[in-house]
Amino acid sequence: MGGAGILLLLLAGAGVGAAWRPPKGKCPLSCSCSKDSALCEGSPDLPENFSPSLLSLSLVRTGVAQLKAGSFLRVPTLHLLLFTSNSFSVIEDDAFAGLSHLQYLFIEDNEIGAISKNALRGLRSLTHLSLANNHLETLPRFLFRGLETLTHVDLRGNPFQCDCRVLWLLQWMPTVNASVGTGACAGPSALAHMQLHHLDPKTFKCRAIELSWFQTVGESALGVEPFSYQGEPHIVLAQPFAGRCLILSWDYSLQRFRPEEELSAPSVVACKPLVLGARLIVLAARLWGGSQLWARPSPGLRLAPVQALAPRQLLRPNDAETLWLDQQPCFVVADASKAGSTTLLCRDGPGFYPRQSLHAWHRDTDAEALELDGRPHLLLASASQRPVLFHWSGGRFERRTDIPEAEDVYATHHFQAGGDVFLCLTRYIGDSMVMRWDGSMFRLLQQLPSRGAHVFQPLLIARDQLAILGSDFAFSQVFRLEPDKGLLEPLQELGPPALVAPRAFAHVALAGRRFLFAACFKGPTQIYQHHELDLSA
Numbered sequence: 001m002g003g004a005g006i007l008l009l010l011l012a013g014a015g016v017g018a019a020w021r022p023p024k025g026k027c028p029l030s031c032s033c034s035k036d037s038a039l040c041e042g043s044p045d046l047p048e049n050f051s052p053s054l055l056s057l058s059l060v061r062t063g064v065a066q067l068k069a070g071s072f073l074r075v076p077t078l079h080l081l082l083f084t085s086n087s088f089s090v091i092e093d094d095a096f097a098g099l100s101h102l103q104y105l106f107i108e109d110n111e112i113g114a115i116s117k118n119a120l121r122g123l124r125s126l127t128h129l130s131l132a133n134n135h136l137e138t139l140p141r142f143l144f145r146g147l148e149t150l151t152h153v154d155l156r157g158n159p160f161q162c163d164c165r166v167l168w169l170l171q172w173m174p175t176v177n178a179s180v181g182t183g184a185c186a187g188p189s190a191l192a193h194m195q196l197h198h199l200d201p202k203t204f205k206c207r208a209i210e211l212s213w214f215q216t217v218g219e220s221a222l223g224v225e226p227f228s229y230q231g232e233p234h235i236v237l238a239q240p241f242a243g244r245c246l247i248l249s250w251d252y253s254l255q256r257f258r259p260e261e262e263l264s265a266p267s268v269v270a271c272k273p274l275v276l277g278a279r280l281i282v283l284a285a286r287l288w289g290g291s292q293l294w295a296r297p298s299p300g301l302r303l304a305p306v307q308a309l310a311p312r313q314l315l316r317p318n319d320a321e322t323l324w325l326d327q328q329p330c331f332v333v334a335d336a337s338k339a340g341s342t343t344l345l346c347r348d349g350p351g352f353y354p355r356q357s358l359h360a361w362h363r364d365t366d367a368e369a370l371e372l373d374g375r376p377h378l379l380l381a382s383a384s385q386r387p388v389l390f391h392w393s394g395g396r397f398e399r400r401t402d403i404p405e406a407e408d409v410y411a412t413h414h415f416q417a418g419g420d421v422f423l424c425l426t427r428y429i430g431d432s433m434v435m436r437w438d439g440s441m442f443r444l445l446q447q448l449p450s451r452g453a454h455v456f457q458p459l460l461i462a463r464d465q466l467a468i469l470g471s472d473f474a475f476s477q478v479f480r481l482e483p484d485k486g487l488l489e490p491l492q493e494l495g496p497p498a499l500v501a502p503r504a505f506a507h508v509a510l511a512g513r514r515f516l517f518a519a520c521f522k523g524p525t526q527i528y529q530h531h532e533l534d535l536s537a
């Protein structure tokens with residue numbers, strides 16, 4: 001039954017006749033009043049000066065532009081309030097403040113396009129609510145908060161957009177002891193004419209993430225590596241033009257990252273940290289002048305050079321990685337010289353010494369340590385052939401296979417999701433690729449256009465598996481793995497003027513916040529903050 005019908009029943013039940021009028025001044029012009037009810041039609045504004053014992057008020061075709069806070073403070077005794085065929089389009093917060101006895105609120109056949117989230121606040125006795133036949137495309141979350149007495153809600157006849165904004169309503173309906181009439185969706189087109197109560201809340205994807213700029217740090221860099229030392233997160237940047245490995249830490253007072261220590265390393269291409277208890281080791285791989293190992297024996301001391309690393313073997317390093325083999329820490333340094341070979345260095349006594357030479361003469365550009373089938377593996381990308389996969393066997397790396405259909409791969413990075421191992425292959429010219437391990441080799445899963453890319457790096461940030469495809473010529477692309485599809489989907493662009501020629505990315509979590517570092521070759525390192533967005537709000 002509509003609001004007007006219920007009003008007539010209430011009036012009849014009260015035995016209200018049309019002959020009685022309250023004392024002079026208690027029934028405004030344009031209103032017809034009886035002992036405890038009033039019907040106002042065509043009033044240019046909201047009528048006032050009602051009887052203090054008024055129980056029922058109906059407003060029809062008034063000229064009220066909007067319902068403002070405290071509009072009915074002068075009639076606190078109301079039990080029923082009805083609006084129909086009015087022109088107002090907005091209901092503000094606390095519009096019905098003071099109506100603690102109101103049981104029936106009917107706002108039907110009006111021009112309402114917006115209602116504030118606290119518009120119904122204080123209606124603690126409300127049992128029947130109708131917002132039928134208005135122009136509401138959505139309702140604010142928590143609109144019905146505090147209305148525990150509701151038994152009937154009518155939302156029919158509104159052009160609801162059934163996107164993330166209605167998710168809260170779908171989740172709310174099963175939790176209340178009230179009959180709810182919702183009507184059909186007006187959009188989007190895929191859901192048009194579908195009844196709201198037939199929608200499955202689980203199909204709505206209403207959580208989004210955003211990377212927003214946070215801070216700029218120092219000079220250009222080729223690499224960025226996070227590590228934890230003494231329970232605190234740190235970051236080390238490889239800055240070849242500044243000739244140093246720069247270590248950053250978090251300043252809790254300034255809420256910024258600040259330089260903590262720098263290591264002299266001219267022409268450095270990679271700064272690789274390794275934490276062994278209280279001892280911190282940093283490998284500085286350099287194009288010229290020899291690679292070095294720096295060490296901090298214990299907290300409170302500064303890093304100092306302790307070893308020159310294999311000067312006759314590390315001719316032109318291009319990348320360095322850490323890995324553990326037979327419970328011993330090791331480094332692998334990819335060598336890009338024509339006469340060099342990638343070198344595996346493992347701890348032996350106080351230092352790190354060559355354990356094995358790999359892939360001689362192939363000008364390796366990248367090394368990636370990963371685990372497959374429960375065993376250590378090493379993947380090498382080079383300028384001369386397809387990436388080659390090695391596995392650890394008998395105390396050394398043995399060639400296992402190569403990756404077909406993967407020419408001109410500059411770098412590789414892997415990630416795990418849903419029990420599978422995926423591989424991101426960076427190509428400077430052509431399409432970069434995503435591959436998946438099938439138990440014997442990596443198979444092509446997805447191709448992504450990439451012109452001028454030196455990095456295609458996966459990162460697990462909170463619950464999201466991301467992958468960032470850098471570009472020297474255009475915006476860098478942020479992708480997110482969609483579990484349902486098993487594919488990377490575009491999420492966001494990061495680009496100039498801040499992000500120029502990225503070479504490496506890293507994720508750092510601290511103090512309840514998450515940050516993305518982007519080392520840039522033609523500009524300073526950029527730091528972005530990771531935000532989670534609720535699209536249903």
